[in-house]
Amino acid sequence: xxxxxxxxxxxxxxxxxxxxxxxxxxxxxxxxxxxxxxxxxxxxxxxxxxxxxxxxxxxxxxxxxxxxxxxxxxxxxxxxxxxxxxxxxxxxxxxxxxxxxxxxxxxxxxxxxxxxxxxxxxxxxxxxxxxxxxxxxxxxxxxxxxxxxxxxxxxxxxxxxxxxxxxxxxxxxxxxxxxxxxxxxxxxxxxxxxxxxxxxxxxxxxxxxxxxxxxxxxxxxxxxxxxxxxxxxxxxxxxxxxxxxxxxxxxxxxxxxxxxxxxxxxxxxxxxxxxxxxxxxxxxxxxxxxxxxxxxxxxxxxxxxxxxxxxxxxxxxxxxxxxxxxxxxxxxxxxxxxxxxxxxxxxxxxxxxxxxxxxxxxxxxxxxxxxxxxxxxxxxxxxxxxxxxxxxxxxxxxxxxxxxxxxxxxxxxxxxxxxxxxxxxxxxxxxxxxxxxxxxxxxxx
Numbered sequence: 001x002x003x004x005x006x007x008x009x010x011x012x013x014x015x016x017x018x019x020x021x022x023x024x025x026x027x028x029x030x031x032x033x034x035x036x037x038x039x040x041x042x043x044x045x046x047x048x049x050x051x052x053x054x055x056x057x058x059x060x061x062x063x064x065x066x067x068x069x070x071x072x073x074x075x076x077x078x079x080x081x082x083x084x085x086x087x088x089x090x091x092x093x094x095x096x097x098x099x100x101x102x103x104x105x106x107x108x109x110x111x112x113x114x115x116x117x118x119x120x121x122x123x124x125x126x127x128x129x130x131x132x133x134x135x136x137x138x139x140x141x142x143x144x145x146x147x148x149x150x151x152x153x154x155x156x157x158x159x160x161x162x163x164x165x166x167x168x169x170x171x172x173x174x175x176x177x178x179x180x181x182x183x184x185x186x187x188x189x190x191x192x193x194x195x196x197x198x199x200x201x202x203x204x205x206x207x208x209x210x211x212x213x214x215x216x217x218x219x220x221x222x223x224x225x226x227x228x229x230x231x232x233x234x235x236x237x238x239x240x241x242x243x244x245x246x247x248x249x250x251x252x253x254x255x256x257x258x259x260x261x262x263x264x265x266x267x268x269x270x271x272x273x274x275x276x277x278x279x280x281x282x283x284x285x286x287x288x289x290x291x292x293x294x295x296x297x298x299x300x301x302x303x304x305x306x307x308x309x310x311x312x313x314x315x316x317x318x319x320x321x322x323x324x325x326x327x328x329x330x331x332x333x334x335x336x337x338x339x340x341x342x343x344x345x346x347x348x349x350x351x352x353x354x355x356x357x358x359x360x361x362x363x364x365x366x367x368x369x370x371x372x373x374x375x376x377x378x379x380x381x382x383x384x385x386x387x388x389x390x391x392x393x394x395x396x397x398x399x400x401x402x403x404x405x406x407x408x409x410x411x412x413x414x415x416x417x418x419x420x421x422x423x424x425x426x427x428x429x430x431x432x433x434x435x436x437x438x439x440x441x442x443x444x445x
Contacts, residue, residue, distance in 0.1 A: 003053035015039075015082050022046045030086075037082045040072035058293040065360045076360075077340055077367040084375035089286065132353050133211050136188075139342035143190035144215075147250035147280065148332040148380045152407075158338040161331075164407060166194045169247060171402035172278050172324065172384050174392055175199035179244040182206070182270060184236045185251020189216025189229070196229045198406055201245065206234040237262065242272050252281035252311075253303050257288075260306075260314035268318045268387065276392060277320070277385040282332070283308055286377035299365050308381060315385065323392055324384035324399075329373075332380055336370035 005027065008017060012029040015036030019027045022043050032038060043049065048068050052059040063069045064076060071079045140146055141162045149161030150168045169191070175181070177200030183192045186205025189212075196203050207213050213233045220226040246267055255263050267277055284307045291304050308325075315322060343350060343362060350359045372378040386392060 001049045004049040007052075007056065011083050011086060013086050015086070017041050017079075017082070019043070022048070036085075037074055037078050039074045039079055039082060041079070042070045042072060044068050044070070055293060058297065061294040061298075061361075061364050064364055065357050067356065067360070075344070075367075076363050077337070077370065080364075080367045081371045081374065084371040088375045089377040133215065134353060135350065138346040138349060139339045143194065144188040145190055146187055148282070148328060149335040149338075150328070151331050151334055158335065161335065163194075164403075166191055167198070167403055167406035168399075169249070169278055169280065169382075170195055170198055170406060171399045172382065173245050173247060173276055174398065174402075175201045175245060177201065180204070180242075181245040181247060182239065182243040184246065184248040184267075185254070186212070186216060186231060187250070188212050189219050189231060191247070191249060192216070192229050192231070193220060193223055193225060195247070196225055202228045203230070204243075205229070205231045206236060206239060207231070208233065208235060237266055239266075239270060241270070242275075243270055244272050244275050246271055246275070246277040247280075248278075249280040250282070252279060253305055254300070256302065256304060257306070257310060260310065261317065264315050264318040264320055267385070268320050271320075271387055274388050274391050275386070276323075279381070279383040279385065281306065281311075281381050281383075283311070283327075283379055283381040284377050285327075285379050294364070294368070298361055305378065311381065311383070315383075320385040320387060321389055322383060323386045323389070324382075324396065326382040328380035328382065332378070333370050333373040336366050336373065340366040340370060 001021065004019075008019065008027075008029040014031060014033050016028055016030040016032050016038045018038075018040045019029065020040060020042045021027075022045050043063075045068055048063045051063055051068075060069075136144060136146065141149075141159045143159070143162055143166070145162040145165065148165065149158060150165035151161050152164050152168075155161045155164055173181070173195070175195065175198075179199070179201040181192075181195060181201050181203045183195075183203055183205035186192050186207050189205055192203040192205040195201060205216060207216075210233060213231050216231040217226070220229045220231070223229075252263070271277055282305050284305055286307060288307045288310050289305075291300070295303060312322065340363065343359075343366065347359060350362070369378075384392070392398070
């Protein structure tokens with residue numbers, strides 16, 4: 001109990017947490033303030049403090065999952081948010097040198113848990129994406145976008161934000177009718193279908209998830225676009241051919257740092273000389289770190305969130321030019337909170353599909369992620385890469401202009417691109433040719 005007491009004294013300064021021990025004794029941490037949470041932390045057995053002390057993040061998560069502790073006056077999102085809000089990454093405090101133990105842990109543990117060997121990739125993907133497919137219908141938007149949405153001005157719903165995200169990506173790709181596009185880590189196919197419908201491009205999506213590929217193929221067939229939108233269960237290292245465009249959303253976090261050079265070398269070789277690539281990934285605004293024990297054990301085995309420095313270091317030797325870099329600082333937090341709220345509303349159904357332990361695990365995962373984007377160093381990177389510096393216009397005006405045109409026609413829920421004239425036909429509602437890249441012979445000297 002001594003270590004938990006010391007930790008709460010260190011972590012909670014503003015807002016309050018009233019700890020109720022298994023024996024009934026209560027302790028209060030923090031100071032009340034308007035606008036800050038006042039929560040209770042109830043321990044149901046005497047073994048919980050020791051479990052948390054041995055491994056704070058994993059121990060707390062497992063005690064919560066096993067119903068050995070509960071939050072009162074709020075929920076797990078409120079509790080994790082209060083802790084993180086009291087200890088923000090961008091706090092403005094002066095910096096201290098990291099201790100020797102922290103440096104050793106990063107050097108040893110970090111090297112081990114960032115490998116993600118090729119042989120383990122399929123198993124790691126299946127752990128998260130090949131669980132009961134009905135789960136994702138309970139909390140994702142109708143386009144099945146399991147990645148950061150784009151909350152532009154005036155966007156108020158998750159469905160709108162995910163369509164805005166796909167249009168944002170389409171604009172940065174500067175798509176033209178007939179372009180060939182490789183979607184690395186295509187998920188359930190919603191982005192690929194949407195990109196085809198707004199541009200007339202031909203899309204091939206790849207994933208290591210059998211469930212996702214089966215779902216995506218069936219979806220494309222129902223939409224009548226399977227002649228132009230195809231999918232396969234393929235490792236990115238095994239793709240053959242050349243593509244005018246490459247897009248990868250939410251997959252780079254599963255590559256592993258040891259494989260970063262291979263990933264970008266492969267993308268360089270798959271991209272046509274005048275091609276464009278858009279990489280959308282969770283990232284750190286901080287230096288390289290390690291994946292926390294809870295996430296590695298329960299959520300994304302083999303997963304790793306990269307820093308910008310190590311990502312760019314892997315890009316540079318492979319002759320890909322960083323043409324545009326956008327940091328989405330806040331957009332994932334409201335996305336994750338929307339997923340969290342939908343999961344809470346679907347408590348009974350999730351428990352029916354799995355059990356209470358899974359439900360609590362999933363909430364802890366979403367709460368930790370959402371508050372990580374609000375108060376820790378998590379952000380999203382959108383990196384536009386080219387082989388030829390003149391592959392896209394020399395100003396960013398074309399991105400905004402294209403986005404405005406695409407957002408002016410909102411596709412119907414559940415049918416990417418639906419509601420546009422000729423939806424489902426090649427080139428329907430395609431991106432205006434005026435956004436086509438500057439050719440080498442028209443580039444300024």
